[in-house]
Amino acid sequence: MKTEALLFAGVAAFFAVTGTVYGWLSADPAGTSALALAFLMAALVAFFLTVQYRRRGLRPQDRADAEVVDGAGPVEFFPPHSPWPITAAAGFTVLCLGVVFGLWLFLLGLGLLSHGVFGMVFQYANRSESR
Known part of the structure; x- marks a missing residue:
């Protein structure tokens, strides 16, 4: 995961530099905020x-001497089944309708x-304690 982390850090740095230069040279708040959000998303990944690399170390795919x-x-x-994705989707639908119809x-x-x-x-937050 170290390679993937460095890749996304490079993407985040690209969007940070691009967003800064774009925001400085143009007076476009929409493009600047889109580039800022792209930077934040890449930085989050x-x-x-x-964090996953530091917790788990190298994966077998990352080692040259690893076997299949x-x-x-x-x-x-x-998880085998969960009602929460449907609940979240219904909430998002109602939230979007709220943008149209009222606060x-x-x-x-x-x-x-x-x-x-x-x-x-948090559905399976304490799953590791029960093993």
């Missing part, structure tokens, strides 16, 4: 991959979306 059998075993835990619907959608996202994130 680079940060995540760096070193990567064998379970890939990861995938009260937007706030309801924001609450439902938050509930769905937190449910997805």
Whole structure:
């Protein structure tokens, strides 16, 4: 994951430099904010991959002396069923309708979306303790 982290850090640096130069030379707030958001998204992925590399170390794919059998075993835990993606999707739908129809619907959608996202994130939060 070290290679991927460096790749996304390079992408983030590119968007930071491009966004700075673009914002300085043009007076376009839309393009500048789009480049700033692209920088933040690439930096977030680079940060995540760096943290994963520091926690888990090199993967078998990253080592030159690794064999195919070193990567064998379970890939990861995938939940069998979950109501939270549908809850988050319904919340996002209501939130978008709230942009059109009013603040009260937007706030309801924001609450439902938050509930769905937190449910997805923390559904199996203590799964490692029960193994």
